[in-house]
Amino acid sequence: xxxxxVITPQQMQQILQQxxxxxxxxxxxxxxxxxxxxxxxxxxxxxxxQQEQLQLQLLQQQHVxxxxxxxxxVATQQLAFQQQLLQMQQLQQQHLLSLQxxxxxxxxxxxxxxxxxxxxxxxxxxxxQQLWKEVTSAHSAEETTGNxxxxxxxxxxxxxxxxxxxxxxxxxxxxxxxGQLSVHTPKRESLPxxxxxxxxxxxxxxxxxxxxxxxxxxxxxxxxxxxxxEHALDDRSTAQCRVQMQVVQQLELQLAKDKERLQAMMTHxxxxxxxxxxxxxxxxxxSSVTLSKSASEASPQSLPHTPTTPTAPLxxxxxxxxxxxxxxxxxxxxxxxxxxxxYNVPIxxxxxxQNQEFYKNAEVRPPFTYASxxxxxxxxxxxxxxxxxxxxNWFTRMFAYFRRNAATWKNAxxxxxxxxxxxxxxxxxxxxxxxxxxxxFQKRRPQKISGNPSLIKNMQSxxxxxTPLNAALQASMAENSIPLYTTAxxxxxxxxxxxxxxxxxxxxxxxxxxxxxxxxxPGRSPLQAVHPVHVKEEPLDPEEAEGPLSLVTTANHSPDFxxxxxxxxxxxxxxxx
DNA sequence: CAGACTTTAAACAGTG
DNA sequence: CCACTGTTTAAAGTCT
Numbered sequence: 001x002x003x004x005x006v007i008t009p010q011q012m013q014q015i016l017q018q019x020x021x022x023x024x025x026x027x028x029x030x031x032x033x034x035x036x037x038x039x040x041x042x043x044x045x046x047x048x049x050q051q052e053q054l055q056l057q058l059l060q061q062q063h064v065x066x067x068x069x070x071x072x073x074v075a076t077q078q079l080a081f082q083q084q085l086l087q088m089q090q091l092q093q094q095h096l097l098s099l100q101x102x103x104x105x106x107x108x109x110x111x112x113x114x115x116x117x118x119x120x121x122x123x124x125x126x127x128x129q130q131l132w133k134e135v136t137s138a139h140s141a142e143e144t145t146g147n148x149x150x151x152x153x154x155x156x157x158x159x160x161x162x163x164x165x166x167x168x169x170x171x172x173x174x175x176x177x178x179g180q181l182s183v184h185t186p187k188r189e190s191l192p193x194x195x196x197x198x199x200x201x202x203x204x205x206x207x208x209x210x211x212x213x214x215x216x217x218x219x220x221x222x223x224x225x226x227x228x229x230e231h232a233l234d235d236r237s238t239a240q241c242r243v244q245m246q247v248v249q250q251l252e253l254q255l256a257k258d259k260e261r262l263q264a265m266m267t268h269x270x271x272x273x274x275x276x277x278x279x280x281x282x283x284x285x286x287s288s289v290t291l292s293k294s295a296s297e298a299s300p301q302s303l304p305h306t307p308t309t310p311t312a313p314l315x316x317x318x319x320x321x322x323x324x325x326x327x328x329x330x331x332x333x334x335x336x337x338x339x340x341x342x343y344n345v346p347i348x349x350x351x352x353x354q355n356q357e358f359y360k361n362a363e364v365r366p367p368f369t370y371a372s373x374x375x376x377x378x379x380x381x382x383x384x385x386x387x388x389x390x391x392x393n394w395f396t397r398m399f400a401y402f403r404r405n406a407a408t409w410k411n412a413x414x415x416x417x418x419x420x421x422x423x424x425x426x427x428x429x430x431x432x433x434x435x436x437x438x439x440x441f442q443k444r445r446p447q448k449i450s451g452n453p454s455l456i457k458n459m460q461s462x463x464x465x466x467t468p469l470n471a472a473l474q475a476s477m478a479e480n481s482i483p484l485y486t487t488a489x490x491x492x493x494x495x496x497x498x499x500x501x502x503x504x505x506x507x508x509x510x511x512x513x514x515x516x517x518x519x520x521x522p523g524r525s526p527l528q529a530v531h532p533v534h535v536k537e538e539p540l541d542p543e544e545a546e547g548p549l550s551l552v553t554t555a556n557h558s559p560d561f562x563x564x565x566x567x568x569x570x571x572x573x574x575x576x577x
Numbered sequence: 578c579a580g581a582c583t584t585t586a587a588a589c590a591g592t593g
Numbered sequence: 594c595c596a597c598t599g600t601t602t603a604a605a606g607t608c609t
Contacts, residue, residue: 414600417600418599
């Protein structure tokens with residue numbers, strides 16, 4: 001019941017500054033959001049039915065094609081089909097969740113979300129990196145058709161090819177209200193809460209399901225009261241609606257794509273099912289199971305004591321559509337992964353910098369070693385030296401992930417400082433500060449980042465085993481998510497710094513080449529030029545909140561920003577939101 | 578398989 | 594005594 005995807009007032013402000021909806025627009029959006037919930041249910045049903053339908057068809061095909069060999073092929077294809085369908089189901093949910101969170105994090109309303117450009121492919125947090133890679137390889141052919149994000153004509157794509165009449169029947173099992181699947185523009189009459197007097201898409205299990213809310217409401221009237229008071233037509237709600245709208249758009253876009261894909265598969269099987277070539281993803285039927293399993297089981301392992309992810313293991317992906325949890329991050333990101341090994345991703349500092357915004361807001365574990373992060377923290381400082389506490393502060397400032405489990409990662413930081421020769425402790429007038437011995441650091445560059453065992457295990461279980469199956473899902477996630485990350489503000493002066501550090505890490509990990517540009521001039525990435533601010537201020541005073549930096553992270557209790565202890569308690573606070 | 582490396586945990590000492 | 598800092602050891606896991 002944690003609500004990690006809280007949208008902070010500051011974020012709200014930012015969003016609102018971009019654009020504000022008119023009440024009319026808001027109305028429409030509200031309806032759309034409600035309809036989205038319905039859509040989800042309908043689509044779930046639809047996919048299930050569709051799957052059954054497919055099985056029937058394929059069985060028939062088997063009967064027709066007598067030869068055993070042929071049957072085998074068909075069976076294989078069938079399985080692949082089932083995978084695809086399962087994928088789509090999961091995709092629906094995952095996508096909703098993820099986008100919802102991501103959208104809340106970094107969406108910039110004024111900016112069109114649709115130009116799906118691979119802006120941040122190198123630095124996409126955690127799985128998104130993999131996702132992106134797989135997208136670009138597996139999905140690259142699919143040119144973005146997605147301008148008509150608003151139309152979800154299920155009836156045309158999937159259905160038409162094979163079983164038009166039947167599918168349309170099963171499409172909406174509880175279509176008592178709208179007869180056909182009017183996914184696109186929800187009709188007033190079809191709103192769920194009008195079907196059932198006391199059911200509301202924004203209300204379930206005694207909690208308000210307004211994105212980021214989850215206030216407890218004992219009964220429906222109190223919920224309505226809450227809804228009217230807390231989510232009235234104001235700036236905040238407006239902005240949240242905007243976000244939700246983008247979520248919907250992305251979902252629709254993705255769905256359209258996957259439908260297309262499915263149709264292609266179906267068409268392919270229908271027309272030439274005797275073709276020697278097997279289905280696209282013949283390998284692992286288990287993977288669909290594994291996917292959800294790994295998502296739910298691996299998470300607790302990877303974040304053993306992270307109060308932020310309690311819902312991850314507990315919330316199966318098959319939850320109701322309106323449930324928004326940390327699962328939305330799809331394994332919550334604790335997967336540490338190098339970007340370079342398997343994929344030679346060109347990495348631009350822009351990518352990195354843009355991604356930093358993500359890490360500042362999302363509790364995703366940054367895919368960098370402690371040593372790299374520490375080094376970067378130090379190099380970012382005006383005098384290339386930091387006290388331990390300042391390093392702590394940098395971590396919490398720059399990475400939402402490090403606002404929790406302070407005992408753990410702080411210990412790790414200290415451990416790294418002591419352990420690595422590249423970190424040199426210097427006695428200062430005011431105490432001891434830590435510096436970086438760049439030579440030493442470079443020495444250890446060539447080796448690869450391995451990272452947390454459990455994390456890696458997690459990654460492997462979910463990636464290696466499930467890769468083929470996940471392709472579509474991942475593709476969709478990546479495709480839709482990436483732009484969202486990248487739209488965030490670029491004004492942070494330290495972006496370039498971290499960017500360089502990260503680039504550093506990447507360079508080292510990739511080729512171990514040309515590693516001088518970044519390390520010798522830590523803050524001088526192109527991005528930094530835009531914002532020359534930071535480096536000047538408060539070399540030693542951790543209490544001082546640094547203007548641009550603190551605004552996102554401090555959300556609920558900005559004054560205490562630099563006191564890490566607050567972050568440990570943050571779970572409690574955030575739950576109140 | 579060994580070695581290098583990272584992460585996490587924990588014990589311990591010194592200091593204010 | 595406590596909290597913080599810093600050092601050190603150990604275990605577990607990955608990667609080459």
